[in-house]
Amino acid sequence: MRYRGLGLWAWGAFLVLSLLTGCSLPPPSGDQIQALNQGEVLTLPSQHQGALTPADIPAPPAPGDPRWQAVSLPDAWDTRRPDLQGYAWYRLRWAPAMAPAAGQPLSIYLPYASMNAQLWVNGQLLGQHGRMHEPVTRHFYTPLLFDLPHGVLRPDGQANEVLVLLMGYRAYRSGLDAVYVGEADALQAAWRHRHFWQNTGTLITSIIVLTVAVYGAALWWRLGREPMFGWFTVAATVWGVRNLNFVATELPFGLHWDNIAWSRLSVSGATVFIGLLALFTLSYSRWVLSKDRLPRWQQAIPLAYVAFSVIAFGVQDDTGGMRVWFKPLGAGGLLLTLWSQWHLLFTAWRVRAKQVWAVAISGLAYLALICNDLLVANDLEGLGRLFLRQYAAVPLFLSITLVWTHRYWQALQQAETLSGQLQREVDAQRAELEASFQKLVKAEREQALAQERERLVSDLHDGLGLHLLTAMNMARREGPAKQPLADTLQDCLDDLRVAIDSLSNLEDRDPVLLLGSLRFRLQPRLAAAGVQLDWQVGGEIPPQPWLDASRALHLLRLIQEALTNAVRHGQASRILLRIESTPEQAVRISVVDNGVGLPLSRTEQPGHGLSNMHKRAQALGATLEILNEAQGGTHVRLTLDAPQRV
Template structure:
């Protein structure tokens, strides 16, 4: 260990070491300049062109032959040039070489506890070593640049979609995961840290864990699952893990221990990634989902391998290659996100078309109701008045019927989302004062009736007319003092039974009294697609309507009903 700018003399404190020499294992607390000296014997078998190749040297270094510098990687003082992932190759000028014994010196700067050190050193024929060095550079650096570029594009897609889709979390999580991915792989090719070297090292090394922190809940939401406990647990562990990485670069903790702690974050994240990707592939059977599942199962073990290299459990010289599998993984997941966007757009278009169609049908229904209901009743009232065969009470009854019909049309058109209970309540309010004036009380036992029951426009109007007809029949024919609205249990699933009962004199149902409007009730029930039963006797009359249990459901962004 010496800060000398040129190779130290032989009488300094040299010590024998074995290559590869990882400082995080052999001298964890050491930071600064170290020298390696390797004898080169060119007495026999010396190549015509001598090349020297160092596949891994961290953080940066220089190569000297016989005391003369032949290659420099850049600054060896803060901020040190980050060449830890760049292979060093140099062809040694023939004039520097001597027959027989020569000396190769390597000057190296390493940060404390950051996998600094020197890997294998190769010397031989320059052409073959140069080709090998170029291959290693493409593998180490160019692949990382490609992975970074793909991650940046995917991050842009995620964040832009998040902004345009009303801040829907799934897209934001994908964008953040891709940002963490991009930050992670800048470490593989960025030579000059954009800020303090320690802070940058903490950022790029913790980004691997933060990728899983964001990617895990993204995959869960993509599969329409929510595991909030796991998500909050991973977030807390990631914060602690980032602190541990900082402690490692200060030399306070062994790097292997920190990686072990990070595994506590990474293992559950990768387990979810594998499980959810397999589930998506099995359930969707789409090409993109199946390929993403296959790539995920390749990516995870390769990432384990990279962590083992960092932990010095696999050779210091080994190449990091997991980012190559990450490229197709990011592209496939981005494609799945785009598929989801397209599906959402198509669902929104279909929903808009359905709403327009429903509005058109509603306008037609209102027009038809005005013509068939209110129009006919007004026409009947007009004829009675024109013929002069009416008294005040008859005209009043006719006009009241017209007013009731108009209220029914207005209320059924204005009902929120087709919910039926507010319509019944409105009918009760309109009729209660009228009924009480003639001595008929209302009993309301609708607690068991689902407040969010919805009925199609045509069905709800016909059902309301049945109820209205039942009330009118009670007023005109029953001599009742009580009308009761209530809900009873249905023996069949997904059905609601609604009853209108009175305590009047009753009648014979099989007698077919036209004045009771029974045939009209049955026609309306048939038109509405509901089941109608009428029971009558000495104790009164019961109108029983069997309705489908259609509940109001919130819609997702793709227009489909949300899970209840």
């Protein structure tokens, strides 16, 4: 029921608008206003067709000129003088019904005088609006109002004479409508009323339509160069510019166009708009129905109409020639509009959406007022009737714009909703991942602690446990020497301290601090044994991120083993422990002693202690070299390739 009511309303609106076809504004009325519609006309010979300079404008003819002929207004040239192009004089007489008050302003009002008019009263030039020579100022759709001074009027009881010089073109709706004389306030009100509907209102519609065209261009640019938006933008632009023909009486910037060329552009713009609007309407209907783009033949028909009309009007150099093509092209434009509007109505009926119905109803209003404009344009008798199609285009374009804005707003809201939902899902996933990551970190930390505990227990069992077992056996023997037992216990203490040192400075991961602690613990023992331990740091040693507790213990054990070998096997009295940075940014640790060196067999076939040192170096990812110095002694060199470790 809702859509049926909407459809009935649409047809009702169509019928109401159809009644408006051929509408005209009421004439001025009042006790002090006289309508002059009976007089005489004098047409000028062909040499006066379009004066080129002000000096060529015809002068008023003599009162007794035999060429004066009786005429009644409105005088439409298209019917009564179809071959006239140029100038014609009109002579009208009136005697005021009562003498106007001395201070009462008077005016003369010309609702329709095309193309332009010059006004004389009682032999005095009252004025003209714009040029009366080529290019003549375009007042074909603009009412004219002249102030009437009391000083030019004749004494009471004598008739006054009005001369109107009219310049017009052949087959261009030229002519003169009834002339009104009287009270200025009433005539100014009538002039303002007509001027608004013919000029100001048309200018407003042009501004609105051109603004909508800019909006359509923005949509076209924003939404992937969709052809439908392109047709809409071009159609709105053509229509907005074309309607300025009703408003602009002079071109800006001092440009002077031939009025024939201006007329060609005006009628071509009207037909081009019809074709472009049909292309848009067909594309819009398929867009609403979610169909593919227009078939080629549906695009070809409006484009062929546009091309043919532009050629037909463009080759004409005379308004009469344009009139020949006006009726068939107007009929073709009406058929094209009916075809496209049928598609629009069918689409509105299919989708049953209020927004689409709004566009369809606006299209019906536009169609009704096309009929009005065609009737006005082809009426060869009447003058001063209104063109209304420019007003129908405004609701049509605005309804389309509102539909697109609604669709675009819905898309934005949907995008925002989806974005918010996606953000919530992402936040939930992030929280879940963070929880899982924390669990994983905790599990890895617990596993690492377990592995480190197991490693430490194993290392203490293999090292410290063996030393403690040896010390216990020595203590159980009767009368053991105290010194060997003390040495064994000292070894146990050293192993324990090395294990503790490996767990220290884990945050700094500084090999200098690690080896410095080892040197600090071993130096007193070595000094007691008569061995001097020298310490040397070469260059800036950066922290080593890879040096965790396990690798730190391997490093300490390896250096400890090197120092022990230098004392026990090398019989050294002096040992140098040096740590330095290489040009390759590696860390090199050297243990150099002045002992007897290693036997050749020991360097080629390392024993158990040297084998452990190589295993620890391999676990560190380091290079271990054990060399005999030329002057005697042993050189243990450990190179830690730090960049690879990082």
